[in-house]
Amino acid sequence: MAAIAMKCASSGWSKTASRWAIASTMPGRTMQRGSLTDMHVVVYAPVGRDADVLGTMLAAVHLEAVVCTSAAQFSAALDDNALLAIVTEEGLMRCPADQLAAQLRSQPLWSNIPIIALANADAVLVGGAAGVLEKLGNVTLIARPLRRDGLLLALMSAHRTRLLQFQVRDQLVQLSQHAAELERRVDERTAALAHEVRERRQVEATLTEARRLESLGRLTGGVAHDFNNLLQVISGATQVIRMLGRDQPQLQKPLDSIARVTDQGARLTQQLLTFARRQPMQVTAVQLDEHVHAVAQLLRHSLGKRITLSIDIPATPWPVETDLALLEMALLNLAINARDAMPHGGNVVLSVRNIDLPAADLPELSALRGQFVEVALRDEGTGMPEAVARQAFEPFFTTKPLGKGTGLGLSQVYGYAQQSGGTAYLRSSPAGTLVAIVLPHRGESRLAQAAPATDEQENDLFAGLRVLCVEDDALVAEVAVALFSALGCTVCCAGNAEEALQSNLDVIDLVFSDVRMPGAFDGIEMAHRLARSHPRLPVVLASGFIGEPDRLAGLASEFVRKPYTTEMVVTAASAALARVRGGAAMSLPAMGSTADIRSAQRKEG
Numbered sequence: 001m002a003a004i005a006m007k008c009a010s011s012g013w014s015k016t017a018s019r020w021a022i023a024s025t026m027p028g029r030t031m032q033r034g035s036l037t038d039m040h041v042v043v044y045a046p047v048g049r050d051a052d053v054l055g056t057m058l059a060a061v062h063l064e065a066v067v068c069t070s071a072a073q074f075s076a077a078l079d080d081n082a083l084l085a086i087v088t089e090e091g092l093m094r095c096p097a098d099q100l101a102a103q104l105r106s107q108p109l110w111s112n113i114p115i116i117a118l119a120n121a122d123a124v125l126v127g128g129a130a131g132v133l134e135k136l137g138n139v140t141l142i143a144r145p146l147r148r149d150g151l152l153l154a155l156m157s158a159h160r161t162r163l164l165q166f167q168v169r170d171q172l173v174q175l176s177q178h179a180a181e182l183e184r185r186v187d188e189r190t191a192a193l194a195h196e197v198r199e200r201r202q203v204e205a206t207l208t209e210a211r212r213l214e215s216l217g218r219l220t221g222g223v224a225h226d227f228n229n230l231l232q233v234i235s236g237a238t239q240v241i242r243m244l245g246r247d248q249p250q251l252q253k254p255l256d257s258i259a260r261v262t263d264q265g266a267r268l269t270q271q272l273l274t275f276a277r278r279q280p281m282q283v284t285a286v287q288l289d290e291h292v293h294a295v296a297q298l299l300r301h302s303l304g305k306r307i308t309l310s311i312d313i314p315a316t317p318w319p320v321e322t323d324l325a326l327l328e329m330a331l332l333n334l335a336i337n338a339r340d341a342m343p344h345g346g347n348v349v350l351s352v353r354n355i356d357l358p359a360a361d362l363p364e365l366s367a368l369r370g371q372f373v374e375v376a377l378r379d380e381g382t383g384m385p386e387a388v389a390r391q392a393f394e395p396f397f398t399t400k401p402l403g404k405g406t407g408l409g410l411s412q413v414y415g416y417a418q419q420s421g422g423t424a425y426l427r428s429s430p431a432g433t434l435v436a437i438v439l440p441h442r443g444e445s446r447l448a449q450a451a452p453a454t455d456e457q458e459n460d461l462f463a464g465l466r467v468l469c470v471e472d473d474a475l476v477a478e479v480a481v482a483l484f485s486a487l488g489c490t491v492c493c494a495g496n497a498e499e500a501l502q503s504n505l506d507v508i509d510l511v512f513s514d515v516r517m518p519g520a521f522d523g524i525e526m527a528h529r530l531a532r533s534h535p536r537l538p539v540v541l542a543s544g545f546i547g548e549p550d551r552l553a554g555l556a557s558e559f560v561r562k563p564y565t566t567e568m569v570v571t572a573a574s575a576a577l578a579r580v581r582g583g584a585a586m587s588l589p590a591m592g593s594t595a596d597i598r599s600a601q602r603k604e605g
Helices: 002-008 011-024 050-060 071-077 089-094 096-104 127-137 148-244 250-274 288-303 324-341 386-391 409-418 455-462 474-486 495-503 523-533 564-581 595-605
Strands: 040-044 064-068 080-087 115-120 139-144 284-286 307-312 320-322 346-357 370-378 423-429 430-439 466-470 490-494 508-515 539-543 560-561
Touching: 002 324, 040 050, 040 071, 040 523, 050 064, 071 080, 071 089, 071 096, 080 148, 089 115, 096 127, 115 148, 139 148, 148 250, 148 370, 148 466, 148 474, 250 495, 284 288, 284 324, 284 386, 284 560, 288 307, 288 324, 288 346, 288 370, 320 324, 320 430, 324 346, 324 370, 324 409, 324 430, 409 423, 409 430, 466 474, 466 495, 474 564, 490 495, 508 523, 508 564, 523 539, 539 564, 560 564
Parallel strands: 040 064, 040 080, 080 115, 115 139, 307 346, 466 490, 466 508, 508 539, 539 560
Antiparallel strands: 284 320, 346 370, 370 430, 423 430
8 A cells, every 4th residue: 555655646646636626526527416525435444554545545536535444334334425435455354245245235226336446466355356346246446556547547437437326316316206296297187187077977967867857848748738638628618517507506516526626637737837848937026025925824734733834034035027826836846745754743944045146055056147036945854865856856756655646746846947047956865855946036027917807897898709719629629619609709710820810810809729730830920920910919829838938928919828717718818808909908816826726725634
């Protein structure tokens, strides 16, 4: 080592070391971690002045030396902060080769510490020099005595090798960070896609459900139309017999029975048509706080003595425009369901509230926008399973025993709400069920009511009236002819709309027409054509099923539902005549009205 000290002290070594130190500290030569200021050189030279000489040499090239005094200290110093290691043959002889090799194998994958071994040419290492060096791995063996250039080149080579390893380490760290960021973004996008898929599936399920309900509505509407024609024949014949047999009281009781059954059938088909949204609504402006308390009396009668009904209404609920009779029927259906769900009694709450949509607490109404009024009935029954709740609004679906329900109550509620421009939703749990009807806020308008007609007014109005009856069903036409004839009218018939327009309309005072008829156009189109060609000819339309009720909007005609009664025809016809003549319309209490429903419920009770 004396030769090392002598040669390294020469001017040539100092100049070369200075050039290397300057090059090592140039920009781009250092790393974020493991730079020359952070790293150190591990030196293990346990004999003589070797350690001091090597420390001086390293300081000349601005490298910090960590001098080890034992094999254990040398092994422990070979960590990630070691730039390289210099060990003499005496140090190698004191280090167990297997232990030192195990320590070097525990390095990270990116690390392989360069080791410069200094040994005499005739040195003898335990296990052989080749075997020892093979176990240690990245070792450069330099024989003593040393040349200054050889040692300097070995240091420079080891230094560059270690810096490359630090670059690999930092790149692995960056790759790990990028991978974590990529994984985070993938997780975020996956979550967003999952949310979008859930929303899409929900929309698709809602659309599928709406299409299915629409198909069921068309089916039930068609059935209701044919059934209404049958009921019309029965109802009309009953009323004609009643008018012709006023002096035979023994006929009144069986006629009353037939009328009650016909009325029940009419309500059943009305529920079907309400679900199908295929009947025109008798719309009036309704201030719910003025009507709900009156409806509550009817509901209490239906609920029975074991169930308490509470009313929860804000001070000023917004007005709505709706068919009040259909609203009462819907609430009555909900009350009956609540009663059946609580056979041992309980509490029912009828509530009304104003809502602005969309609202976070009403996800069922996410498709609606604007101001609405919610009318809800909440019970304390056992609730419905989720599978049952999903089908609750379907027609004829019921979980009640045979003979205890038709399965049309909730379907009528749903159809009525949809036709009103709103919707209905249901929430059910073991603690009870809430069914809500959501109606759009329509403003403060009010519709005038027709004045009731007296018998004298009725006779004066219809005596000698010339009526054109347009009906494709011969049995229904016979009933209509008999009804108008009993009122003192002269009646002629047409089998379809085309035949009616070809008639001599100048001698006709009133057209009474079905809506759905075979031919090129139906009764509504005929009414539009009559409005253009004979604007002062009053028209009354009658039907048990209208495919598109909105077509009646803006039409200056009256409408009655099948099966119609004499009172309903008189009210509609007088309104049509009054519109043309400029007089006041008159009306009679219509069979099947809200009053009759209340009466029927009281009789059932």
